[in-house]
Amino acid sequence: MRRSLLLTLLNLGLASAGGVEAPAPAPLSATAVLRDPAGQVLGTATFRQMGVGVQVSVEARGLTPGGHGMHVHEFGRCTPGVDPATNTVVPFGGAGGHFDPAMSKNHDDPQAPNKYGHAGDAPMLMVGADGVGRETFMTEKFSLKGLNGVLNRSLVIHALPDDYKSDPSGKTGARERCGVIMRDNYAARDYPLPGPQDYPEGVAYDARKGVLYTGSARNGTIYAINAASGAVSKFSEGGAYGRQAALGLKVDPQGRLWVAGGAQGTVSILSPDGMTLKVLETPQSPQPYINDLVMAPDGNVYVTDSLRPVIYRVTPDLKLSAWLNLSGTPIKYGPGINLNGIVATPDGRFLLAMQLNTGDIWRIDLRTRAITRVIGGLVNGDGLLLDGRTLYVARNKDQVVSKVSLSADYGRGTLVAEEPVRGLRFPATLARVGTDLVVTQAQLDKLQGGTPETPFRLTRFPKF
Incomplete structure (x- = not known):
């Protein structure tokens, strides 16, 4: 098969703009059950489509006090996998890198347009002295459907704060919690x-x-x-x-x-x-x-x-x-x-x-x-x-x-x-x-x- 031809066709044929405005769908929601590397359930994240934005509510337990980087990763796999940066197997490496549908190849602020930064870049989770972090936020960087859809992808919480600039993950360190974003009741x-x-x-x-x-x-x-x-x-x-x-x-x-x-x-x-x-x-x-x-x-x-x-x-x-x-x-x-x-x-x-x-x-x-x-x-x-x-x-x-x-x-x-x-x-x-x-x-x-x-x-x- 002429693969270069197919690539050209995809690049050309998928670049169309505009479209029919679909009627308001039934509300979409999803849940990610957050586990540690040993498989213990230590939190939950919920996702609810609200117009063009998504409301995300996260609760995670057993973390060190302070800020923890939090991102949507490309694959729906909370399994060990190879970290390309170190070429070693790490917990939750199977989730892949940050979700980046616009191919920005850049880690950035959670408010940055997707053409400049990963769609999966989310606000930090702030954890209190009791080891519990709770965060609710709205985002238009990702969605539960369409080009920026995150269903069957993974939410990962890291060990360290996010500097919102360093590639590939803002110097957030190890992956400590992971949950696959699964649509509710479907x-x-x-x-x-x-x-x-x-x-x-x-x-x-x-x-x-x-x-x-x-x-x-x-x-x-x-x-x-x-x-x-x-x-x-x-x-x-x-x-x-x-x-x-x-x-x-x-x-x-x-x-x-x-x-x-x-x-x-x-x-x-x-x-x-x-x-x-x-x-x-x-x-x-x-x-x-x-x-x-x-x-x-x-x-x-x-x-x-x-x-x-x-x-x-x-x-x-x-x-x-x-x-x-x-x-x-x-x-x-x-x-x-x-x-x-x-x-x-x-x-x-x-x-x-x-x-x-x-x-x-x-x-x-x-x-x-x-x-x-x-x-x-x-x-x-x-x-x-x-x-x-x-x-x-x-x-x-x-x-x-x-x-x-x-x-x-x-x-x-x-x-x-x-x-x-x-x-x-x-x-x-x-x-x-x-x-x-x-x-x-x-x-x-x-x-x-x-x-x-x-x-x-x-x-x-x-x-x-």
Whole structure:
């Protein structure tokens, strides 16, 4: 796979600004149970979303009197790990460094904008003579959802005061307390994957087998996951002809798995037991990017290309051709990732497609090929899932799943809710399992740099 191309696409396609203002959600809250390195519970921190800010209340016991640096760290792991500064294993090193979504790479004051300092930089915890520290503060540096979301990250309390300037952690010393920030009263389930470089982009569900399929954007490996037990097996090894990457996935009525091949410009069709049956190649060009596909009620498969302004069609006899040239239509291709997620309406009349770099969803008439803009402003919109007249949108960099209510003719949409689940890491695509949704936590923003959270995972959660 052309990884440098993918990095360029991510940098361009994720830089969109503006968007739809979502309606006020139900209050979000979370709790971190604070433990010492021996695992003893010695405090609690609570988080409550209040508009654009978060109210944080912390109580910790058994600390020395005076100031203690306090920060949100990147990973939701309160385990020992390597401190890069000393190359030694330290308590709570598994929490990683400070949460820094703006990539400031700078420790700063808790009031500093995130482009200048870590989003995880918080006020100090002041501890009294009795060894108990209590602190309540409001912050807009981090949130419980969105770009600065801290769900499933860690709150760490250090041994020393924070000077608010020295990298990487303000000379705050050892990590003495740690708690994972877990959303309150929310049922969800993870499906961990075994590989250290999985980057799961696509997901599809075969209800007859009770199996979820997910594919790696890094190497094209496809896994089969038992949706009931969570057991994972390798369905098809990556690197097969035409499949250096596996993006959008769909299961057809014959139980075959269709795979969008990304920068290779291919569509692969796999048998129910994982053998490659056929690889369809789109026309050669310098920049193909086959992103997603959908089985329509008319028996055809429709395929999006994120760089070339064309929608392809595969007929039931497995012949691929350009079905709709988008040049001169309302869908204007620009820099970055253009059309990606695609679904078909159950009446067989329309396709709905997401354009990531503009935030627009488009309705395409399968009879007349007329194109209508359904809704705009869904920046970083990636994969789609249509459930009746409800459209779910995985918004990768925004780290939420958005819910859009569609009109009877699918020609208009209203954003009604945004769901961060228990903390999403670049969600890419969605599948439905009964009354639940399953989303991939693709972490494609870490594909060319940074440290991904492992194990990679899919997350199953109730429809909302």
